[in-house]
């Protein structure tokens with residue numbers, strides 16, 4: 001329908017980028033990016049009218065997002081007809097606008113498009129041999145200034161290489177090493193680097209990407225204290241194992257996994273070093289403080305967890321030790337202490353204790369005639385402890401205990 005709609009407006013529309021790449025690779029991708037040769041915003045508005053939805057547009061960039069009533073989202077960009085002026089007074093060349101649009105992208109594999117117009121529907125547009133690179137499993141840039149133009153592409157190259165088990169092409173890798181050696185990464189703003197790092201850490205198995213970043217000296221280029229050492233590597237490997245294990249439990253809530261990897265990257269650092277890294281990456285004051293606070297609570301809990309006796313310890317002790325630590329901190333503690341009993345203790349907390357709920361609430365205490373006050377919290381805590389330690393397993397026993 002988008003193709004016919006575009007045609008009725010005298011435009012040509014294409015689906016582009018990651019969606020096309022993943023279609024060829026046979027991987028699911030629900031992010032639909034369209035490029036329109038014409039007015040992208042007008043097209044997005046017409047699409048929203050026809051399919052039911054609303055439009056958020058950015059006039060400066062001539063882009064729009066169509067937010068459909070069914071919850072789906074389609075991003076629309078405008079490809080303008082461009083005149084490409086060669087230096088040395090060669091003639092100005094008019095390039096087809098879709099070609100120019102694709103030429104500005106990061107890698108060949110992301111520079112594919114599919115025609116949507118009714119006459120050419122489904123036909124692949126491949127100016128840069130992307131199909132060959134997909135077949136050869138290669139990440140290649142479109143031109144040699146690509147990383148100078150935008151050094152965040154270095155992080156993207158690593159992410160795609162590891163995610164798809166591709167290989168960064170030899171020439172592309174040389175360009176990456178050059179860009180890093182020539183300090184192009186220093187020019188990047190903190191939030192842009194952090195955005196891409198977060199993306200990497202939220203991909204399925206980020207350890208390989210983190211190691212690749214280190215091998216290319218990218219971590220050190222972002223901030224000297226970020227470079228890996230054997231201890232960090234070990235913690236990060238264990239973190240990946242713990243996160244994969246936790247994901248298999250299918251329990252809520254889901255952790256913000258980047259925080260766990262980031263704790264690993266900061267393993268062994270002093271607070272002022274962590275602050276330095278946080279500032280380089282443009283953390284907000286709030287994020288910096290919450291990250292430092294998380295590290296402190298982990299440190300405070302670590303020793304006690306280490307000492308808690310897995311065989312004889314009271315479950316309530318374990319519960320109260322861990323209950324206020326954010327999930328990311330609990331998982332990190334597990335990664336940081338590969339000692340088997342520590343891992344078992346934390347696993348017991350996560351799989352069993354954390355989800356237990358006392359069946360008694362403040363209202364019950366009130367109904368028993370107890371005046372509201374700080375004693376409520378103490379009573380509920382005692383009842384929780386008894387329940388966790390198997391001393392008050394049903395509501396009646398809990399009520400009796402409360403009395």
Ligand code: ATP
Nearest residue numbers: 017018019031033104105106107110111150152153
């Ligand atoms: P993912 O599956 O991680 O979302 P994606 O390829 O869809 O991968 P996006 O970040 O959503 O990645 O970008 C969409 C498209 O925009 C890419 O396929 C690429 O063509 C282009 N793109 C994104 N970032 C850049 C960049 N820094 N430089 C050039 N092109 C980019």
